[in-house]
Amino acid sequence: MASRLANMTVGGDRPSKKDNNFDSAFLPNGISQSEAAKMLNVSERMVRTVKAIEREAPERLGEINSGKETATKIYKLIKRAEPPAEPLPLPLGIYNVIYADPPWKYDFSETTTREIENQYSTMSLDEIKAIPIPADENSVLFLWATAPKLLEAIEVMQAWGYQYKSNAVWDKKIIGLGYWFRGQHELLLVGTKGHFSPPAQELRISSVIESKRTKHSKKPDLIYETLEKMFPAGKFLEMFARDSRDKWTSWGNEC
Numbered sequence: 001m002a003s004r005l006a007n008m009t010v011g012g013d014r015p016s017k018k019d020n021n022f023d024s025a026f027l028p029n030g031i032s033q034s035e036a037a038k039m040l041n042v043s044e045r046m047v048r049t050v051k052a053i054e055r056e057a058p059e060r061l062g063e064i065n066s067g068k069e070t071a072t073k074i075y076k077l078i079k080r081a082e083p084p085a086e087p088l089p090l091p092l093g094i095y096n097v098i099y100a101d102p103p104w105k106y107d108f109s110e111t112t113t114r115e116i117e118n119q120y121s122t123m124s125l126d127e128i129k130a131i132p133i134p135a136d137e138n139s140v141l142f143l144w145a146t147a148p149k150l151l152e153a154i155e156v157m158q159a160w161g162y163q164y165k166s167n168a169v170w171d172k173k174i175i176g177l178g179y180w181f182r183g184q185h186e187l188l189l190v191g192t193k194g195h196f197s198p199p200a201q202e203l204r205i206s207s208v209i210e211s212k213r214t215k216h217s218k219k220p221d222l223i224y225e226t227l228e229k230m231f232p233a234g235k236f237l238e239m240f241a242r243d244s245r246d247k248w249t250s251w252g253n254e255c
Contacts, residue, residue: 145189
């Protein structure tokens with residue numbers, strides 16, 4: 001079955017001649033993506049995209065074969081049609097040190113594999129603001145924000161009942177993508193609710209956190225260690241957590 005995937009844009013590059021000449025019945029099973037790419041003379045990113053369509057919407061493969069639609073467009077439609085996940089119950093208890101890395105939704109991505117949804121499920125600004133954080137009336141919030149999401153992060157902080165106080169900069173040591181600047185940093189905003197004192201002077205760290213970026217969206221482990229030292233008697237809650245950690249209550253759909 002010949003597959004004419006003309007204009008198939010996969011993974012952030014312009015379509016290559018190899019990708020435009022994709023021809024298979026679809027992708028062979030039992031071999032790695034790199035082996036399939038070499039065998040079919042296409043990019044590995046095309047293999048990932050077409051395999052996703054084959055897995056999630058095989059009835060739409062005919063549209064690609066006929067040239068009616070590109071795989072990129074079909075992939076985007078599949079992602080948009082996915083039903084929302086059931087909301088997770090919030091943890092029991094009241095916490096006075098809140099640490100949060102919201103799954104911000106971005107409005108623009110040049111290509112399918114650069115979309116954040118390929119890494120994790122995102123939430124709209126209103127959805128994030130509506131979360132009833134189980135926080136003490138006297139508490140502190142440490143909230144991650146990327147440069148484009150700074151104003152939205154301030155909105156979230158205010159919606160959760162916190163007043164902005166300061167921020168630190170995480171220098172990732174690796175230059176990424178970007179439209180105005182190529183991003184190499186993220187912001188860690190600090191806000192307080194009620195009466196909550198800053199850490200003792202000897203426990204205050206530099207406002208520039210230097211730590212090499214690792215996997216997508218993972219924040220430096222030293223932040224946990226720093227907060228634990230700053231507030232030794234704290235009741236710690238991590239919102240949107242990916243892993244559990246001693247001394248912390250972790251809430252998130254990847255825990």
